[in-house]
Structure formats: C-alpha cells, structure tokens
Amino acid sequence: MSATQKRYGKATAFLAVLGVLAVSVFIPHSCRAQVVDATAPSINAPLPSWESSLDGASGQSAEQAQATPPQPAPTAPPSAPSLSSLGFPASQTQGSAQEQALLNKRTHMLKVHQTLGLITAIPMAAALFTGPQAKSKGRNGQVITEPTAANLDFHIALGSLTTGLYWTTAYYAIFAPKVPGVKPKGAIRLHRDLEWVHGPGMILTPVLGILAYEQENKGEKVHGAASLHGTAAVVTAMAYGVSIVAVSWPIHVKFWR
Secondary structure, three states: OOOOHHHHHHHHHHHHHHHHHHHHHHHHHHHHHHHHHHHOOOOOOOOOOHHHHHHHHHHHHHHHHHOOOOOOOOOOOOOOOOOOOOOOOOOHHHOOOOHHHHHHHHHHHHHHHOOOOOOOOHHHHHHHOOOHHHHHOOOOOOOOOOOOHHHHHHHHHHHHHHHHHHHHHHHHOOOOOOOOOOOOOOOHHHHEEEHHHHHHHHHHHHHHHHHHHHHHHOOOOOOOOHHHHHHHHHHHHHHHOOOOOHHHHOOOOOOOO
C-alpha cells in the first residue's frame, strides 16, 4: 500500500469518527427539543372545547344583554278601596259581640218556638177528634146521652196539654230579642197576624170548655156560650194550622234535635 492510500484511509477513518460523534450529539438534543415543544402549549393553539363554549356563551350573553332593552320593574296591583275611605266609620264596619250574642239568642228561641209549635199541633188535633165523644147527645125533651167518664177525662187531658204547650210556645216568640228597625213581611207577617185569631181562641176555648163541663156535671144540656166551645176550638185550630204552614212549609224541623 502506498503512502497516499494510507493517508486517504486515515482521513476517511477520521471523518467517520467525527460523523458518529456529531450524530450522537445532535440526535438526543433534537429529541429533547421535540419533547419540550410537544409538551409546551402553543400561543396560537386552539382553545379546548369547554373553554371555547364558555367564551361563546359569555359572548352571546353579552350580545343578548346589549340587544335586549331593560324591562321595567313590575308594579303592585292597585289596592281595593277600604271601607273607611268610602266614608263608613269603624263603629259601623266592625262587628259587635253584644249584637252577635243578641242575634244568637233570638235565633235559638225562635227555633225552640218553631219546634214546640209543631209538637203542640199533635194534641190539638187529637182534642178536636175526641171532642164529639165528650159531648152529651140529645135534644130538649129527649133522653140525653152523657159521655163516658173515660172519653170526657181523655178530652180534658188533651185540651189541658194543648193549652200548656201553646203558651209555652208563645213564650219563646214573645220574649225572643227583637231586632230594631226590622218589620215582618210576607209569610212572617201572615204568621204574626194570625196570632190575633188563635191567641184569643186559646183563651176562649178552655173557658168555654170548663163551662160546658160544669153544665154536663149538673145533668144539663150544654147551652148558652158554653155551646160555642166546639166552634171556638175549630176556628182556633184552623188559624193555628195556617200560621204553621205559612212559615214552616215544607217542614224540615226534626223533633229529636
């Protein structure tokens, strides 16, 4: 081998060694640079999806806020006028415990009056039915048939019971508290007007019945004013019945209340 070839071979070997060293230095450095570049965020890189959505929403909200005009605050509805503003004093608009108690007492007493009035009609009708059996029969100059003691006593008991219940019923109507300034109208007025018929009748009928009873006990034919006992009883019962129907029809009162 000549000297030129030896020098050429050494130069080639030296260049090869330099190339290996250069490659060994350059490749790790470039790899590290790529790793750093890959992990560091880029300024121009796009934002993540959730950040872009927030930005978009905030942008839309800002645009909507600018586009939508401000709404006026809701106003409260106008309040209704008070009674005092209409000129009614507090003494007229506020309830009175005393007046309410008076009204409650009146209502209670009139309900008792109505119930007792219906109960009174039962013995009154029975007394009318038994009246002919308690009356002596026969004309002057003929044999007079006297009523039996049982029929007479039963009729007297029914008449006495009717009289007691009637005046008890009247008590609850007479002494019930009155409402000042209120006048009866319609059926109530008819009911009160009929009191002037069956009221005196309930006084006259028992009195005439006592006279008739005394005449019969003497063995006399019932005569004079005593003979009007039956007529007075019928008129009184009819007026009483009409007064009940005027205010109680249809009848809804329960006797067991």
